[in-house]
Amino acid sequence: MAHKFVIEQNKAGEYVAKFKHNAETIFWTEGYASKASAKNAIESILKNGPSAPVEEG
Numbered sequence: 670m671a672h673k674f675v676i677e678q679n680k681a682g683e684y685v686a687k688f689k690h691n692a693e694t695i696f697w698t699e700g701y702a703s704k705a706s707a708k709n710a711i712e713s714i715l716k717n718g719p720s721a722p723v724e725e726g
Contacts, residue, residue: 676707
């Protein structure tokens, strides 16, 4: 599968959840103090994302 979530630490030592297609990062979350919080962000995206409205600016 080419799409995946990856949890990485940034330079500040925070955990960031990234959504990638192959090697390209499509989007990422804010930094979290714990890996568990980054995993919770992924779970929230998976749960709430499919029904989220699309807004155009």
